[in-house]
Structures are given as C-alpha cells and as structure tokens.
Amino acid sequence: MEPDTKIIDFILDIMEFCERDPYLSKELIKERERFFTTTPELYYKTFEEINSVEQRFADYYIFTCVSQYYEMSPLEVFLSKNLFKYNKKDQNILLGFRNDIFGVFNIIKVVVGSYFIAKNLTFDQEYKVMGNYATYQIKEGDHIVGRILPYETDYALCNFNILCPKDFIYSLKRLRKNDPSEIIQSITPLMIEEEFYHKYQNFNVEESSLEFAEKKLKHFLKKYLGEKVPSIKNLRKKINKITDPFL
Numbered sequence: 001m002e003p004d005t006k007i008i009d010f011i012l013d014i015m016e017f018c019e020r021d022p023y024l025s026k027e028l029i030k031e032r033e034r035f036f037t038t039t040p041e042l043y044y045k046t047f048e049e050i051n052s053v054e055q056r057f058a059d060y061y062i063f064t065c066v067s068q069y070y071e072m073s074p075l076e077v078f079l080s081k082n083l084f085k086y087n088k089k090d091q092n093i094l095l096g097f098r099n100d101i102f103g104v105f106n107i108i109k110v111v112v113g114s115y116f117i118a119k120n121l122t123f124d125q126e127y128k129v130m131g132n133y134a135t136y137q138i139k140e141g142d143h144i145v146g147r148i149l150p151y152e153t154d155y156a157l158c159n160f161n162i163l164c165p166k167d168f169i170y171s172l173k174r175l176r177k178n179d180p181s182e183i184i185q186s187i188t189p190l191m192i193e194e195e196f197y198h199k200y201q202n203f204n205v206e207e208s209s210l211e212f213a214e215k216k217l218k219h220f221l222k223k224y225l226g227e228k229v230p231s232i233k234n235l236r237k238k239i240n241k242i243t244d245p246f247l
Helices: 003-020 024-036 047-064 074-085 088-099 166-178 189-198 210-228 232-243
Strands: 101-111 115-120 125-130 143-151 154-163
Touching (some): 003 047, 024 189, 047 074, 047 154, 088 143
Parallel strands (some): 125 154
Antiparallel strands (some): 101 143, 143 154
16 A cells, blocks of 8 residues: 555544544534635635545644543554554554744655655755655656655655745745745644635736735735744845845
C-alpha cells in the first residue's frame, strides 16, 4: 500500500474513533463549525472543495486541537485507547504521528508517482516525502503549507493546506529575514482556512501583484503578531536594501 493511502486510512480511523467517543464527538462538532464557519456553503461549493476541506479539517482537529475533557490532543486519546489494535509495524507509524512537522515547504525535487523533496522554510531542513497522488499536483519550485509525518525511514504527506502564490512566498521570505523567530511558526491550519479560503478566495488577476501580496501578508500576520509586524513602507525599504544594497 502506498504511504499516502496508508496515512489516509489511519486518519480515517482516528476521525471515526473521535466521532464515536462521547466526549470528543461533542467537541468535534464545535471545532467543525469554527473551521467551516456557520455558512460553509459560501466557501465550499464543489465536491472537490468539500472533500479538500474535510481533509484539512481532519488534519487540524487531530494534530492541533486539545480536548477539554481529556486535556490532550485527539491523536493522543486515540493512541492511548486504540494503539494495541494494530500490528507492530502500524504501531510504529502511528507513534510517529507525534513527531509531525507543520509549516511552509519549498519543493526542491519531484519524482512523479514516487516521492518529492521538500525544504522546511523555518529550519532549512530537507525531507524526502514518499507518496503518489501529491506528486501529480506539485512541481519543483512550488511552495506549500502542509504537514508531513515520519514514515518508516522517510516521511509521508499528511495534508497540504494551500499551494502558495509566488508573490506571497516572496514577501514571506523577506519578512522572515528580518523577523525569523515568529512569523512562519505562527502560521496554523485555522489561520490558513480563515485568511485564504474564507477572506481571499476570489481575488482578481490584477490583485496578484507584489503590492497586493504584501498587503495580504500584512493583514494575515498583524492579527496574530500585533505590532511586531513591520509596516508596508518599512517592508519595502528592507526588500530594496536586500535586493540592491547600494540604494
């Protein structure tokens, strides 16, 4: 079985467990409304969009949320109660879920139908990510926000939340050089959903400029970093200084 198919099967097992659990099931309903909003039909209209958001929600709920009743993540609750049901090989894969890596990745290499190499922009570390389906969706030079999981001797893709616009990544990299400690680490699945799928789902072609990307990134980060985010004016000065030190 392909690694990405195996991961999907495990994610479905965990979500089914959460839906059956008397405490997690109630919390899941609340988190679903928070993630989808109370009017999901406004943002997710096609079968593909609905299927994709379900996958992003499962990723968000399993790895990011903390149960108020159990005081641990749904993943940890699942492992504590259901791990024994799996064989030793599958247990090792599931235990590896604890070491997930969520972030912004630069796609360095793609071997279609097999694997891709991704560099985490936070730590500048490269990972070999096994999988089949994703290799037909991405190409060398792309940037994605997503989550990878340890899988045997390599990694497997759990989910990718968004294929990032080039101008957005350009601005993000420039900001990162000046504020490396918090900017990329502050990105979460819920933030991506709210800021991109809800607020910026339908922006015009003429808006896909560096100026628009800067403003969008500014709005995206200010909500969470407050005054630590540089102004657009200062951002442009820093970009100009980096690209042309003689200015």
